[in-house]
Amino acid sequence: MRGGVYFLLLFLLMPVPALARDLQEPTPLLHPTGRPDAVLPPEGSIWIAAETFAAGPYSGGGGATVGARPLPGLVLSLHQTSFDDGSADALLRLWPEADRRPALFLGAAGLGGVAEDRSLFLGAGSRLGPFEATAGLSWRGSDRSGVEDWPDPWGSVRWQDAYRRFAIQAEAGRVGRHREPRLTGQYRLLPWMSIGAGAEWRRGIFTTLTLSAPIAELPVRTRPRTGVTHVAGREIWVQAAREQPLAATLGRAALDLAPPDGEITLHAHEGGLPGIAVTMMAGDLARAAAHNGSPEEIAGNALFRPADPPGAGPLLWTPEGTLLLDHGPGVENSGWVSRAMLDAGLEVGHPWGFRAGGALRLTLDSTADRLPVPQLEAAVRSDLADHAAAGVALERLYLMWNGRLAPGLLAMVEAGHFEEMFGGAGGELRWQSFDSRHSLSLELHHVWKRESGHIAVWRGTGRTTGLLTAGYDLPGRDAAATLSAGWFLDGDAGIQAGLERWFDNGAGLGGTVTWSDGVALGLRLRVPLDVNLGPVPLALEMRARPHGRDRGQRLERPHQLEDLARMVGLGRLARSWPALLDRGNPQP
Numbered sequence: 001m002r003g004g005v006y007f008l009l010l011f012l013l014m015p016v017p018a019l020a021r022d023l024q025e026p027t028p029l030l031h032p033t034g035r036p037d038a039v040l041p042p043e044g045s046i047w048i049a050a051e052t053f054a055a056g057p058y059s060g061g062g063g064a065t066v067g068a069r070p071l072p073g074l075v076l077s078l079h080q081t082s083f084d085d086g087s088a089d090a091l092l093r094l095w096p097e098a099d100r101r102p103a104l105f106l107g108a109a110g111l112g113g114v115a116e117d118r119s120l121f122l123g124a125g126s127r128l129g130p131f132e133a134t135a136g137l138s139w140r141g142s143d144r145s146g147v148e149d150w151p152d153p154w155g156s157v158r159w160q161d162a163y164r165r166f167a168i169q170a171e172a173g174r175v176g177r178h179r180e181p182r183l184t185g186q187y188r189l190l191p192w193m194s195i196g197a198g199a200e201w202r203r204g205i206f207t208t209l210t211l212s213a214p215i216a217e218l219p220v221r222t223r224p225r226t227g228v229t230h231v232a233g234r235e236i237w238v239q240a241a242r243e244q245p246l247a248a249t250l251g252r253a254a255l256d257l258a259p260p261d262g263e264i265t266l267h268a269h270e271g272g273l274p275g276i277a278v279t280m281m282a283g284d285l286a287r288a289a290a291h292n293g294s295p296e297e298i299a300g301n302a303l304f305r306p307a308d309p310p311g312a313g314p315l316l317w318t319p320e321g322t323l324l325l326d327h328g329p330g331v332e333n334s335g336w337v338s339r340a341m342l343d344a345g346l347e348v349g350h351p352w353g354f355r356a357g358g359a360l361r362l363t364l365d366s367t368a369d370r371l372p373v374p375q376l377e378a379a380v381r382s383d384l385a386d387h388a389a390a391g392v393a394l395e396r397l398y399l400m401w402n403g404r405l406a407p408g409l410l411a412m413v414e415a416g417h418f419e420e421m422f423g424g425a426g427g428e429l430r431w432q433s434f435d436s437r438h439s440l441s442l443e444l445h446h447v448w449k450r451e452s453g454h455i456a457v458w459r460g461t462g463r464t465t466g467l468l469t470a471g472y473d474l475p476g477r478d479a480a481a482t483l484s485a486g487w488f489l490d491g492d493a494g495i496q497a498g499l500e501r502w503f504d505n506g507a508g509l510g511g512t513v514t515w516s517d518g519v520a521l522g523l524r525l526r527v528p529l530d531v532n533l534g535p536v537p538l539a540l541e542m543r544a545r546p547h548g549r550d551r552g553q554r555l556e557r558p559h560q561l562e563d564l565a566r567m568v569g570l571g572r573l574a575r576s577w578p579a580l581l582d583r584g585n586p587q588p
Contacts, residue, residue: 057203068509122137123135140152193211237351272309273402322345325338325340342362345396380421398417400412400559410432488552490552524541
C-alpha cells in the first residue's frame with residue numbers, strides 16, 4: 001500500500017490546469033478492474049486502479065491495476081491481486097463503433113499468470129442512449145493443450161448519466177481471472193479521480209479508486225532552448241531537444257541566425273549523431289515570420305537530406321534529474337513491489353560523437369525486501385532487494401561513441417556500468433535508409449553482474465546478450481513499433497515486442513511484451529517537468545513491470561541508437577513541421 005502512494009505523486013505533480021477540466025467532458029468512466037470493455041479510455045491516457053474487499057469471504061484482500069492506451073485501438077494493463085504473482089492483459093480493437101455496426105475487439109487476459117487465469121477473448125460492444133453493452137467469448141488456458149475446447153460466454157451492461165459523473169455496471173461470465181458475477185457503482189469525484197463500490201458473488205463487497213490522466217493534455221512542456229552548437233557560413237548545426245518538437249528547435253535557430261537572403265542549411269544532431277538536414281530560402285522564412293507565409297510554403301521550396309556530422313563545436317554538458325517511481329508485481333506471493341528513487345546525472349558530449357556520463361541514485365523508499373532470497377550464482381534481477389538497500393549508489397558510469405559509418409548505417413560502441421546491476425562492453429549497429437519507415441538493428445554486449453552499492457563486479461558472472469530488432473515508424477503519430485529476438489541476460493532465447501509513443505509536450509509512453517519461459521508486460525511513462533533543481537532539469541518517470549525476475553530481462557542501457565536516431569530523423573521533423581515558427585520563450 002505504501003508503494004501506491006508514490007504513484008499518486010504522478011497526479012499531484014500535474015499543473016492545476018490539467019486537473020481542472022470540465023466535469024461534463026464526454027470521457028467515459030473507467031472500470032479497469034473488471035472484464036474487457038468495448039468503451040475505451042481516452043487515447044494517450046494512463047491510469048492506476050485499486051480494489052479492496054471490505055467485507056465477505058475475501059475481506060482484506062484486493063488488487064491493483066496499472067494501464068495505458070498508447071494508440072487508438074490498443075489497451076495494455078498490468079495487474080496483481082492478493083492471491084497471485086501478477087499478470088497482464090492486452091486488448092486490440094479491430095474497428096470502432098459506427099452506424100449499425102458494433103465495435104469489435106480481441107485480446108488476451110492473464111498473460112504471465114497461472115494457466116487457469118489465461119484466456120483469449122473476442123468481443124463486441126455498442127451504445128444505446130445512456131446504456132453500453134459488451135459481450136463475447138473467451139477460450140481458457142490449459143497446461144496441456146494451450147486453450148480449452150469450448151469457449152465461455154461473458155458480458156457486461158453499463159449505464160452512465162448524461163454528465164459522465166456516475167455509472168453502474170453489471171458483469172457476468174468467465175474471462176481471464178474473472179469468474180463470478182459482480183455489480184459496481186462508480187462516481188467521478190474529480191476530473192482525474194473516481195471512487196466506487198460493488199459486490200462480487202462468493203467474494204464480498206469491495207471498494208475501488210481510479211486515477212487517470214490524458215498525457216497529451218498535460219501542460220508540462222519545458223521552456224525552449226536554442227540548441228545551436230556550430231555555425232559555418234550559411235550552415236548551422238543544432239542539438240535536438242527531447243522535450244520539444246524538432247521543427248521548433250530548428251526554426252528558432254533559423255529565425256535567430258538566418259541571413260537576409262539566399263539559402264540557409266540546418267543540420268540536426270543528437271550528441272554528434274547526425275540526423276536530418278533542411279535547406280530553406282531565407283526570404284521564405286522572413287515572409288512566414290512576418291505572417292505573409294506559412295511553414296507549408298517554406299517546405300515547398302525546401303530541400304531535405306541527411307545531415308553532415310558536426311565537425312566542430314563546444315562540449316555538450318547535459319545534466320539531468322529523474323524522479324523514478326518503479327512499481328509492479330513481485331514473485332511467490334510477495335505482493336506488489338515499489339521503489340521511489342532520485343537519479344542525478346551528468347553527460348558530456350563531443351561533436352565527434354564521444355560521450356562520457358554517470359549518475360548517482362538515491363533510494364527514497366523501497367519494499368523490495370519482501371522478495372524471496374535469490375540464488376546469487378544465477379541471479380539476474382532477483383537480487384533487487386540488495387541493490388534497493390544501497391541508499392546512495394553509483395547507478396551508471398560509461399564511455400561511448402556513436403556516429404555514421406555509411407549512408408543509412410549508424411554505429412555505437414560503449415563500455416562501463418550501463419545500469420545499477422550490470423557493467424561491461426558492447427555495441428550496436430542500426431540500418432535505416434533516409435526516407436524509410438523500416439529499420440533493422442543488432443546489439444551485442446558482454447556484461448558482468450555488479451556488486452550492490454559498489455563499482456566492482458562479481459567474478460565468474462560474465463554473460464553475453466544480444467538482440468536483433470526490426471523497427472517500424474507508425475504513420476500519422478510520433479510512434480514506433482519494434483520486434484526483437486535473441487538472447488536475454490539469463491542466457492535463454494526469447495522475443496520482445498515494443499511500442500513507444502511521444503507527445504508534443506515532451507512526454508513519452510511505452511509498453512513491452514516479452515516472451516521467454518512465460519509472458520511479461522511492462523509499461524513506462526516519462527514526463528519532463530517545468531521544474532529545475534538548480535541547473536538540473538527534472539523529469540518524472542513511472543514504470544509498471546514485474547520485479548525480481550531472472551527470465552526475459554534485457555540490459556537497460558543509457559542510450560539506444562533507435563531513440564537517438566528518432567530524435568533527429570525525417571519522420572519527427574515532418575510531424576512537427578507546423579511548429580517551425582513557434583519561437584516560445586527561449587532559454588539560455
